[in-house]
Amino acid sequence: MTHPPTYWSYLRLEELLRLQNGNELNEDSVSRDELNFIIIHQVYELWFKLAIRELKFVRVKLSQDKIHEESMPLIVHSLNRIIVILRLAEQQFELMETMTPRDFMEFRSKLGTASGFQSYQMRIMEGIMGIKKEEYLKIGNMTPIDFFEVSTSETAPNIWGTISESFTEPSILDGLEQWLFRTPIQTSTPDQSSDGKVVDEFINDYLKNYDEYQKQSRSNLYQKNSDVDNRVLTQNQKEFDAIKSFLMDSNPNQKRIKTAILFIETYRELPLLTWPRTLIDKLVELEQHFVLWxxxxxxxxxRILGRRTGTGGSTGVDYLDETSKYRIFKKLWFVRSLLLPSSFKPELKNPEYYEFMSNFVS
Ligand code: HEM
Incomplete structure (x- = not known):
């Protein structure tokens, strides 16, 4: 006869609570600080597991040839859950900081070369989101992914299988870009023969208005020909050139994707663009929380280790600070620096197309 579930049987609590016994497989040899260290890491890995499930859901939904309107709230809901996980994960470091540097020194040698580098769930999350292997920083001549390939492809094929899958399957970034590519710009879609012309026209109108906006902002500066004015003028020119070369991408698909982001952000209050811009905002927020983490x-x-070499052999804090420069959704971030006040928006053709009554489904 099967027993009805209990709290402890459903959560496999006895098994779970036996897993904090360290290298010695004996909890008596684990100090209070080491127990803190182990539990915090295990809790992180559980949050990562949940985040991976959500990221995979988002990846599947975004990779469809047609994203139905009812999928959008589901994708956003899922992204939101990951954001909450990351926010909690940022706070959890406070608990680690209840351990002093010397408390850590008491058991650090037990770690050997074990390191957060080997948190393969972190790599899986990054892979699903869309980081490319070659974008990783190298330690010596190896990226963290090369390291996994060498150390796990034979000894731990399951770990290697799940990591490599996340780098070979189309990522969230791939799905996002395909969807952006299909976005109607000034009602035009990529299957229309005049689409290239419409996209170019929109970019040219936008650049013209951007130039006007810069001129007007400069004219508000009081001291003509001062050092400040000259510096602002040089900066403005640089900004303008950067924006132009971003939008006028020689790859027409990339050009369309970038223009679609700009279009959604520019007319974000239109009913049909409400969910698309919420999705874009959520992806930026998601990445922002990865960076904050x-x-x-x-x-x-x-605070705890100082600037020592990491157990994984990196330069420690210097290396970690470099990793905070990783960006996956680069184009979404870039477009933030080229938005204009409403009065400078190019004229929208057929605004009624973007009302709720439209049949368009991207
Ligand atoms: C006292 C606590 C901790 C110390 C001193 C520490 C130290 C370090 C250091 C020095 C690195 C660089 C790699 C190396 O050379 O080893 C690293 C990487 C990493 N740590 Fe920690 N860590 C701690 C806690 C945690 C926690 C609680 C997590 C949560 C999962 C974590 C996750 C990671 C990850 C994912 C990396 C890889 C970063 C990357 O390559 O992008 N660490 N850690």
Missing amino acids: RTRHARMVE
């Missing part, structure tokens, strides 16, 4: 981790490491 990395930064918070680095500050905790600086």
Whole structure:
């Protein structure tokens, strides 16, 4: 006869609570600080597991040829859950900081070369989101992914299988870009023969208005020909050139994707663009929290470990600070620096197309 579930049987609590016994497989040899250290890491890995499940859901939904309107709230809901996980994960470092640097020194040697580098769930999350192997920083001549390939492809094929899958399957970034590519710009879609012309026209109108906006902002500066004015003028020119070369991408698909982001952000209050811009906002927020997690981790490491070499052989805090420069959704971030006040928006053709009554489904 099967027993009805209990709290402890459903959660496999006895098994779970036996897993904090360290290298010695004996909890008596684990100090209170080491127990803190082990539990915090295990809790992080559980949050990562949940985040991976959500990221995979988002990846599947975004990779569809047609994203139905009812999928959008589901994708956003899922991204939101990951954001909450990351926010909690940022805070959890406080608990680690209840351990003093000397408390850590008491058991650090037990770690040997074990390191957060080997948190393969972190790599899986990054891979699903869309980081490319070659974008990783190298330690010596190896990226963290090369390291996994060498150390796990034979000895731990399951671990290697799941990591490599996350780098070979189309990522969230791939799905996002395909969807952006299909976005109607000034009602035009990529299957229309005049689409290239419409996209170019929109970019040219936008650049013209951007130039006007810069001129007007400069004319508000009081001291003509002062050092400040000259510096602002030089900066403005640089900004303008950067924006132009970003939008006028020689790859027409990339050009369309970038223009679609700009279009959604520019007319974000239109009913049909409400969910698309919420999705874009959520992806930016998601990445922002990854960066905050990395930064918070680095500050905790600086406080507890100082600037020592990591157990994984990196330069420690210097390396960690470098990783906070990783960006996956680069184009979404870039477009933030080229938005204009409403009065400078190019004229929208057929605004009624973007009302709720439209049949368009991207
Ligand atoms: C006292 C606590 C901790 C210290 C001193 C510490 C230190 C370090 C150091 C020095 C590195 C650089 C790699 C190396 O050379 O080893 C690293 C990487 C890493 N740590 Fe920690 N860490 C701590 C806690 C945590 C926690 C609680 C997590 C949560 C999972 C974590 C996750 C990671 C990850 C994912 C990396 C890889 C970063 C990357 O390559 O992008 N660490 N850690």
